[in-house]
Amino acid sequence: MAEYVRQMPSASSDLARRPAISERFHIDFPLLFLLMGLTIFGLVVLYSASGQRLGAVVRQAQYFVIAYVVMLAAAQVSVQRYRRWAPFIYLGGLALLVGVLLFGVGAKGAQRWLSIGGFRFQPSELMKLAMPLMLAWYLASRILPPRLINILVALVLVGVPAALIVRQPDLGTALLVSVSGLIVLFMAGIRWRFIFGAGVLAVISAWPAWVYLLHDYQRQRILTLLSPERDKLGTGWNIIQSKTAIGSGGWSGKGWLNGTQSQLDFLPESHTDFIIAVLAEEFGLRGVILLLAIYLLIFARGFWIGMHAQDSFSRLVAAALTLTFFIYVFVNMGMVSGLLPVVGVPLPLVSAGGTSIVTLMAGFGILMAISTERRLVVQ
Amino acid sequence: MAPAVALKDPYLESRIYGARTVFVLVIVIALMGILMARYFSLQITQYEIYRTESDRNRVQLQPLPPKRGLIYDRNGVLLAENRPSFVLSLVLERVPDLDETLQALGEIVEITESDLEKFETRSRRRRPYEEVPLHFRLSEAERALLAVNRYRLPGVVVDAQLIRHYPQGDLFSHALGYVGRINEEEQRQLDEVDYRGTNHIGKIGVEKYYEEQLHGNVGYQNVETNALGRVLRVLERTDPVPGADLTLSLDVTVQETAFAALDGRRGAVVAMDPNNGELIALVSTPGFDSNLFVNGISARDYSALRENLDLPLFxxxxxxxxxxxxxxxxxxxxxxxxxxxxxxxxxxRDPGWYTLPGEDRRFRDWTLRVRGTGHGKAVDLHQAIEESCDVYFYDLAHRMGIDRLHDFTEPFGLGTPTGLDTTNERGGILPSSEWKRRSRGQVWFPGETLNVGIGQGYMLATPVQLAVATSVLASRGQHYTPHLLRAINGEAVTAPTASVVEADEANWQVIHDAMHAVFHGQRGSARAVGRGSAFTMAGKSGTAQVIGIAQDEEYDAEALEERYRDHGLFVAFAPYEDPRIAVAVVVENGGGGSTVAAPIAREVMERYLLGQSQDENQELADRG
Incomplete structure (x- = not known):
């Protein structure tokens, strides 16, 4: 824990130089500009995807305003404070998850929400942030690469909330939350032999999991993915229609507001999970490439921040936040295009939906906090 | 190698982290590459497939059935029209659960067993995405209820269709025929393109004969539909060409008169203009309501019509x-x-019977039965026609021989279909020795000629043939093919040219005079009917013995007895000086032609020649 100071004398600046604006207000400008670009693009697509209802766009914009405020606020908190708070956030999240199981409300047979005074809140969203913070807190103070005992403890830390979320049941979120923890483990340097061992174990236990753990509708989703033609008007309809939407967009697209699949209601969930299909149909592959480019730059910035962070905790948190963001993008775009099962993951910062936007932006706030930490160590 | 005291090594941690970051970056880039490849494959490689799929999703080519041509009588009175009728149909491809939907519909609309039965038959023959009609003639209230419940009834369509309607009911059932839903056999023979979207076709009569003109040509529209199949906009449209409106030469008032005069008896009246072949009336009674057939007649109605001893469908x-x-x-x-x-x-000399030389068999005159004698000692042709002397014609036929009789009569149109523009016309029989050899494989006996000489024996003719033959007589040899069609879309069709039956002018006059005497002579067989007529008439009665029973087995003794009675026939034309109408009347089992059929002929001719009052004209126009 030794923190020592070694300042590099510079030819042009004195020791008492004023910190840069980005450091003073804890804003990572490249990241901010990329996010704002994504936000605007997302709102443009959403207007079309929501059936040209301005109301939907305004509501989404309001969420964004809140989300940006949350992000900037989160950026002001120092990394050390996150580190100290990590266990409490995690434990609070666990408590809330238990609360969901006991008092939760929900729809369609799933119980995912806590309703407190009319305000609905999804604790599993909080866990998406709490999990990497907790794992990073735990591993950063251990000797890295982690030993087996530390790995086992980390797995328990991952497993307990994941199990609670599975019980809601929300398999998709449970997987994403687990992955955000496992990423920390991986980035902390867990040895390859453990990874391979776990892989073998996973394959072996896959069958009992299939039989006992998955709900019928979850098995259905996977089967449908494998052959969506099976039930053309039932479960397979979504994928067939979204593939048709994407494919018929071609290189240059049908034009904004002119997507026939989306505008004529052939595409289900067009403004939420399947919004990428609207984008692909109306803006073509060009639009998809533009979107992927923005995402790729955001990932790159995230990795850059991680590489330049000053300690293991910051590095691990930065990597986990960046990678989970990537996983959302990959899973969503993969599922809409028929590569992956339909598990209900929104396209980050583009799909309509307030909670996920606020959570994601809070994550970027933490990233900014890491990025703008005063440089005490010259590497 | 583990050190005794493990220490955190920030340098090592940073290095591991760097290595893992590189590793993760490779994975991220690889996965992004997979995504790119996937979207490239969908949007570029398989673009055509999905483009087509998407167009097929949204664009549907819908046929626009043409409006069927209307049919008018010669005065412009509507005989067949198209009325909007609201039809409840299902697009089966869009119905999530047929049983559930049918049940839900059953709560809104009264769906009968026969609706369901026909619906099932139709759905088996439907084209993909075709609307299959379930229930016709929705009421206002039913339509409103369907509109309200539309959101929970995907695939249910309410369409306004034009349905054929015959405002004149059974008055024109035989003259016009009717349309009905296209059946399987017709489907096979039809022009598939032109009849896409058409549900009805002429089944019989004028409706069938002029099907091509009445139907028109199909139009198309490309429509964009949403996922529920609702049409959002029309992308492209080719208008259908409506069917031609037909004006028939039939006259509603004359038709009505004939119908009323037949008074529910089994019979037929055909009236024709001898100067051009136009039919003025074509009545067969009893008739039926043609409207029953338009959307498929119910089994009960149909068997009622079929089992009716009066054969209304005939x-x-x-x-x-x-x-x-x-x-x-x-x-x-x-x-x-x-x-x-x-x-x-x-x-x-007519003693009341005739015998062939060297034979004993007596061929009796009808007068023998009535008053025990013949027509007198010196019967000439005029008297023989005026009083209808059989013996005179036995002798004449015997001397003429069947083949000369046949050859002379044939150009009058007897014994072959007249070529009237309707369906199912029969030919009748004009016998000859050749005909008997061909059809019976027997030689002709001279005695058979005598029966033919008075229009009996093998000889058979249809009322329309009799009308044509009478027209030829009336016009002194002008044989026009009878026809019903007068104008298409208001443009007169060119009248067919007449073939001419050559005969000496003086001979025509002799026959005309004799037929005139039938009405107006001292001893004319229809002089009672001719009395007090505003115009001069010429005619000839006929009474046909009913030898067998034409109908199938009958059990009703009273009806049976009635059906053994003679058929009463009458042919006539008027005015005698310049004939403008020729009429043939048949009253089945009506008894003597001059008493039962002649009055009908006169009424029909009167109605046509004297016309109707202005008021009646107006009333007719209003009814149309």
Whole structure:
């Protein structure tokens, strides 16, 4: 824990130089500009995807305003404070998850929400942030690469909330939350032999999991993915229609507001999970490439921040936040295009939906906090 | 190698982290590459497939059935029209659960067993995405209820269709025929393109004969539909060409008069303009309500019509084959004059019967039965026609021989279908020795000629043939093919040219005079009917013996007895000086032609020649 100071004398600046604006207000400008670009693009697509209802766009914009405020606020908190708070956030999240199981409300047979005074809140969203913070807190103070005992403890830390979320049941979120923890483990340097061992174990236990753990509708989703033609008007309809939407967009697209699949209601969930299909149909592959480019730059910035962070905790948190963001993008775009099962993951910062936007932006706030930490160590 | 005291090594941690970051970056880039490849494959490689799929999703080519042509009578009175009718149909591809939907519909609309039955038959033959009709003639209230419940009834469509309607009911059922839903066999023979979207086709009568003109040509529209199949906009449209409106030569008032005069008896009236072949009336009674057939007649209605002993579905005017009886005597008389077998002055003795030389069998005159004697000692042609003397014509036919009789009569149109523009016309029989050899494989016996000589025996003619033959007599040899069609879309069709039956002018006059005497002579067989007429008439009665029973087995003794009675026939034309109408009347089992059929003929001619009042005209126009 030794923190020592070694300042590099510079030819042009004195020791008492004023910190840069980005450091003073804890804003990572490249990241901010990329996010704002994504936000605007997302709102443009959403207007079309929501059936040209301005109301939907305004509501989404309001969420964004809140989300940006949350992000900037989160950026002001120092990394050390996150580190100290990590266990409490995690434990609070666990408590809330238990609360969901006991008092939760929900729809369609799933119980995912806590309703407190009319305000609905999804604790599993909080866990998406709490999990990497907790794992990073735990591993950063251990000797890295982690030993087996530390790995086992980390797995328990991952497993307990994941199990609670599975019980809601929300398999998709449970997987994403687990992955955000496992990423920390991986980035902390867990040895390859453990990874391979776990892989073998996973394959072996896959069958009992299939039989006992998955709900019928979850098995259905996977089967449908494998052959969506099976039930053309039932479960397979979504994928067939979204593939048709994407494919018929071609290189240059049908034009904004002119997507026939989306505008004529052939595409289900067009403004939420399947919004990428609207984008692909109306803006073509060009639009998809533009979107992927923005995402790729955001990932790159995230990795850059991680590489330049000053300690293991910051590095691990930065990597986990960046990678989970990537996983959302990959899973969503993969599922809409028929590569992956339909598990209900929104396209980050583009799909309509307030909670996920606020959570994601809070994550970027933490990233900014890491990025703008005063440089005490010259590497 | 583990050190005794493990220490955190920030340098090592940073290095591991760097290595893992590189590793993760490679994975991220690889996965992004997979995504790119996937979207490239969908949007570029398989673009055509999905483009087509997407167009097929949203764009549907819908046929626009043409409006069927209307049918008018000669005065512009509507005989067949199209009325909007709201039809409840299902697009089965869009119905999530058929049983559930049918049940839900059943709560809104009264769906009968027969609706369901027909719906099932239709759905088996439907084209993909075709609307299959379930229930016709929705009421206002039903339509409103369906509109309200539309959101929970995907695939249910309410369409306004034009359905054929016959405002004149059974008055024109036989003259017009009717349309009905296209059946499987017709489907196979139809022009598939032109009938896409058409549900009805002419089944019989004028509706069938002029199907091509009445139907028109199909149009198309490309429509964009949403996922529920609702049409959002029309992308492209080719208008259908509506069917042609037909004006028939039939006259509603004359038709009505004939219908009323037949008064529910089994019979037929055909009236024709001898100067151009136009039919003025074509009535067969009893008739039926043609509207029953338009959307498929119910089994109960149909069996009621089929089992009716009066055979309402039988078009007596063109299908009924009757022995013409004495109505053909004027023709045979003319034949005798032309062949030089008789002269107007030639007379013969009529004791009431006739025997062939060397035979005992007596061929009796009808008078023998009535008053026990014949027509007198010196019967000439005029008297033989005026009083309808059988013996005179036995003798004439015997001397003429069947083949000369046949050859002379044939151009009058008897014994072959007249070529009237309707369906199911029968030919009748004009016998000859050749005909008997061909059809029976037997030689002709001279005695058989005598029966033919008075329009009996093998001879059979339809009412429309009798009308044509009478027209030829009336016009002194102008044989026009009878026709119903007068104008298409208001443009007169060119009248067919007449073929001419050659005969000496003086001989025509002799026959005309004799037929005139039937009405207006001292001893004319229809002089009672001719009395007090505003115009001069010429005619000839006929009474045909009913030999067998034409209908199938009957059990009703009273009805049976009635059906053994003679058929009453009458042919006539008027005015005698310049004939403008020729009429043939048949009243089945009506008894004597001059008493039962002649009054009908007169009424029909009167109605046509004297016309109707202005008021009646107006009333007719309003009804149309």
């Amino acid at each position: 078009n007596r005017a063109v299908q009924g084959q009757y022995p013409p009886g004495s109505t053909v005597k004027p023709i045979f008389g003319l034949a005798g004059l032309e062949y030089g077998l008789i002269t107007p002055e030639f007379t013969m």
